[in-house]
Amino acid sequence: MLCRSLLKSGALAADWAPVFAAVPRSGFLPEVMWPFDVGAQASTVADRSADPGRWHGYAEADVPVVTQWDDGRHAGPGPGKVATSSASMPSVVAAMLADLDVRDGQAVLEIGTGTGWNAGLLAHRLGGARVTTVEVDAAVAEAARDALRRAGLGPTVVTGDGRDGYRPGAPYDRVIATCGVREIPYAWVEQTALGGIVVAPWGTPYGNGDAVVRLVVADGTASGRFTRLVEFMKLRAHRGPAVRHGDVVPYGGVEAAEESTTGVTEAEFLTGRYTALPFVLGLRVPGCVQAAAGKRGGARPVWFYGRDGRGEASWAVVMFRDGRPTATVRQGGPRRLWDEVEAAYHWWAERGRPGVGRFGLTVDGDGQYAWLDDPAGAWPVDGAR
Template sequence: MTLTSEQEGRPAPGRSFPVADAWLPAFDAVPRSLFLPDLLWAHDMATGTSRSLDRTTDERGWLAAAAADIPIVTQWDDGGHQGAEPGTVPTSSASQPSLVASMLDDLQAEPGMRVLEQGTGTGWNAALLSHRLGDANVTTVEIDPQVSAQARAALRTAGYRPTVICADGASGYPPGAPYDRIIVTYGLRRIPEAWIEQTRPGGLILAPFGTHYSNADALVRLTVHSDGTASGPFLQPVEFMKMRSQRLTWPQNPADGGTLAESTTTATLPAHDKFAPFPLAAGLRLRDVVHAIQPHEDGARTLWLYSLTVPAWAAATFRDGEDEHHVRQHGGRRLWDDFEQALTWWHQAGEPGADRLGLTVNPDGWQAWLDDPAQRI
């Protein structure tokens, strides 16, 4: 890849994020503002909060948000939310432009290739793809009828006519297959088999993937093989809204049955921030576990672990300055024992982050690996 002046540290006029040379004409020709609704919510990544902006009453603020390198929420609560105040759960958005640019570069798409986009959203990404690859080579799928209709209208107004399909993306879109590339704009906990079947051997699937251990994802680039499998490295930590059919359902805390086991640990709790390296590795190693961190008024923190497959939980409370920490476990899986094994493995492996991890997908599911597909986690 040839670096632009932005990637070399010199921001290009009017843009604060790097864009690969091959995608510069598309970004210059297709502003994000063409695809945003009059009422939007600018998301502050530092605070995790969103504030509403209405173009009809604050056009200057609206335009500034549209041009900024920030995510913008365009739908709350699967469309059930009304009013200007933020809703409960963001369910559609325009992604941060710098991430859009880096993902398109990571896709390694070339003119003449056929691309399936999963998650149309506002339609901006589909327009960028259409500008470079041509309308006939771009298919985009969106599950939400209102979001899909709005995107189709915005695309036509902007002069682009890719194939826009309103459907559940888990089935792919067989009429347009085989695809050279699939790009996914929502977080996954499983890679649908249909996507591998609809990608030609040697083609790529670029998707945010993670586990239910945390809400964070990491971008993975899978190469599809002729034997029906796909494999490739994680590229960078990210966080996306999740595929609707793969959202987390929190387990019920088992109150009865089993024995409560208490013990102590000398382990140190690793960072669990959004893009910290341990949660991704822990989820890939532990499987079917979700965590929560409970802060206490005295400064202590309790790590809660819940099984997604059997009634079981564990809790370990950490206090700064103490060498031993109280642990409780209950139910049909000794979650703390599994957690300590994963933590020991992570330390011994050199505390790997996303850049040392990878994923192999086959009809039976997925398998994570460290540094090489042969070194399974």
């Protein structure tokens, strides 16, 4: 059913259809799981023993399924606090495998085994001996080994930190990450053969969203465009600490801060998830984190947090109010974060509001660089918070 619906929607390429049919996602999902309920816009619990029909319905649906909360400390029955392992939305899995463009006889390294389903799809197509997958969580890795064994598939499952890749199996023709990263580890480039491809969800500290980047490896570098907006759980080493408002904004600091106004409207600025603007702002404003509060009484504050090169904290808040032509801005610290964000917004608008597909990334031994349309115009980006 899932394979047919993905084919019908155009999400699944014809060459992958027999593989998806032969390796169903349901064979890799735990007895108790937490699928995303589209109607409620929240995770819900599905227990196979209590309601097998409901469980199978979600297993065959094009929705992401959380399989672990809070690094395994939460067992249920309801959702935990932070989702830490999952089975990705099948249409996204299909799209990323299409980006990977595997060919018979190629060797693939996967970062982030999770349930093992993605590694199983690759192993069925290429043969288990050609697929290596790395998982940092020992319990998750063991569950994936069991599921792959039951399915009769034999990729190499390594328990380790995906940042390091897996040098004993290198070089690889393809590398795919099924977790979000804030920078492309150079080890992945080093372990990929010339002309090989690296596919990964990549983003900045600005927000939780990512875009899939497809890099082609050359001599010491890798470069390529972003293909689509997504949102993935982050590589554990790239999660970064949560920003605590009180650690950045001093008590009484808002009232004492300098005040200005902006003509950028709420509708122009808060474009929503899976839109290009937040991603572009992250590319253009290094080390900045945005947090938009809920609207109350027709007013919505949007906060920005960051640090300068010496580690000193900066912050800004813009207060959008319904019916007002301008918004009030206050900012403090050595950086003027709203000024930086507003400049990035106008930079994007002046270039025709380009979508994510016009942007790209180049990675070398010295760092990573973003660009619009042409790598020759690249600027450095810092994925670390």
